[in-house]
Each structure stands twice: as structure tokens, then as C-alpha cells.
Amino acid sequence: MNRRLRVLLAVVLTVAFVAGGSSAAWALWSATGTTASSVTIGKTGAALSGTSDMTTTFSSTVTxxxxxxxxxxxxxxxxxSTTTVSVVSGSSAALARAVxxxxxPVASAAACTTTAAVGTGSISGTWESLPSMTSKLAAGASAVWCTRSTPTSSxxxxxxxxxxxxxxxxxxxxxxxxxxxxxxxNTPAASPALTCTDHSGTYVELAWPTSSRPKDTWxxxxxGPGATTMVGQKEQDYYGRFTLAPDQVPASVATSGPVTVTVKILDSxxxxxxxxxxxxxxxxxxxxDGKAIRCGA
Incomplete structure (x- = not known):
């Protein structure tokens, strides 16, 4: 059978199958067409805000x-959501480790205040190593975490x-x-050390470094926390020192152990x-003979 006869026979058979409703004919016929479909899978994404407001310089009043x-x-x-923390190279890892x-998690940013109690689901660590603030979030949803940072004595x-x-x-x-x-x-420069003199446990004498300030400066x-509780009497640079007895330190601050004393300038x-x-x-x-006080820790 030559090629022309084979082609003619194929055409005749196809027409016959289609006319008879043959499933084979349907398969042959449909194989010559095309189909197309698409499925929208979705996307992942993340956004973070609030960190720019966390820049802080700690001090005796910002504790x-x-x-x-x-x-x-x-x-x-x-x-x-999962989070990580890291210290940028060239900055102080020692400070990050000491904070x-x-x-x-809190209901809103407004609920994160200095007086807010630590809530359930809390995590803790340092800014060098902090566990993840993990939250399950619907598409487009947000979670607010309240962070409280406190520098240690180191x-x-x-x-x-x-x-x-x-x-x-x-x-x-x-x-x-x-x-x-x-x-x-940030942390400020170290404050000069006070000169402390013992007096047999009955009191100590604390002198501050001399300066170029006017002698009548108070x-x-x-x-105490934030160095906010005044002890002893205010003094001027003419005298240049304080005396501090054990009963002058309020029991609310300490009844035993080391106490940090900070000397500040007073305004008018x-x-x-x-x-x-x-x-x-x-x-x-x-x-x-009872309560006593001495210099040093």
C-alpha cells in the first residue's frame, strides 16, 4: 500500500469513528487540541516596626x-513569625551581653509601658542572645511584643x-x-570614684573629686533604683564631702549588703x-552594737 492510500484510509477511519461516537475517535480527535489552567498559591512576606524607637542611653536616671x-x-x-538578634560587628558585644x-506578647503597643507587668509567654536573655519572639499570624496580621532592657552592673x-x-x-x-x-x-563615661573613709562602722565619709565649678554649688x-533617694544632708563644694550613717539609708533601699551612692549636682x-x-x-x-556601715562592697 502506497503512502497516499495509507493517509486516505486513516481519514476515512477517523470520520467513521466520529460518526459512530467511538471513544477511540474522541481520544484521537481531542489529542489535537490544547488545554490551560492556573492556580494562585500565595506568597510569604514579613515586616518589622518599632525598633528605631529602642535607641537608648542608659544612665543613673535611665536604668x-x-x-x-x-x-x-x-x-x-x-x-x-520567628526572630533573631545579632550585634553589628565593630560595636560592643560586651554591652549587648550585659543588658x-x-x-x-501584648494586645497593643499602647500596653507596653514602663509599669506594665511581664505577661504570659515571656522569653528572656540578653541582646547578645535572645530566644525567638514566635507568633502564629494570619495573612496580614501583626503581633506586638513588649521588650524591657536593663543593664547589669557589668x-x-x-x-x-x-x-x-x-x-x-x-x-x-x-x-x-x-x-x-x-x-x-549606649552607656555614658564612667563617673569619677568617690573617696570613702571609714569611721569604725559608725559612719563613712564620702568626698567627691574637686572641680572648676563654683564653690557654692550644691x-x-x-x-536606690535610678539613684533617686537622697540620703544625708546636701552639701556645697566648700565642704566637699558627705557623712553617711547606717540609719540614714532607708530600709526600703537596703538593710544589709552593698549600696551604690551617687553624688549629683542640685539645681537652684x-x-x-x-x-x-x-x-x-x-x-x-x-x-x-547594732547596724554598721563601711566603705566598699
Missing amino acids: SMTKPVTLTNAGSLAGT SVVAW APASSTANITIGLTVATGSWTSGAVQGGFYL YGAFV AGNPTTTVVGTGTVTLFTQN
């Missing part, structure tokens, strides 16, 4: 920082830590690109300014 961070699922699929952090003076928070949102095996936000933690000695109304002229440590203890 902690409480700020909210908002984590957002910017994708079209529900997912789980303790506690973070917990925080180095005159230091800056540049902290970066990273955020990703994962859905199954898909993970969004990482977004980042950063802030700075000074006060302060203890007798209120403390932010200018610190010296700090030192005294220790409250008990001896045979």
Missing part, C-alpha cells in the same frame, strides 16, 4: 528601657552596642525573606540634675 516591637505577616498565607532582656562605660533584630515568616516549607530593624544601646548623695530649687560627679559603694552590716 531600663521598655519598648514595643511589631511583627507583621506581610504575605497572603498564614504563617509563623538583660525580657519580652512578652555593663561597660562609654560603650555602644548596635543591635539588629531579624524577622522571617514561615508557611510549611516556605520562608519569607528576612527583614531587619536596628537600634543602639550637691546631694542618692541611693534643691532638686537633683542629671550631672553625676562621683559614685561609690558602701556596705551595710551588723556588728556587736
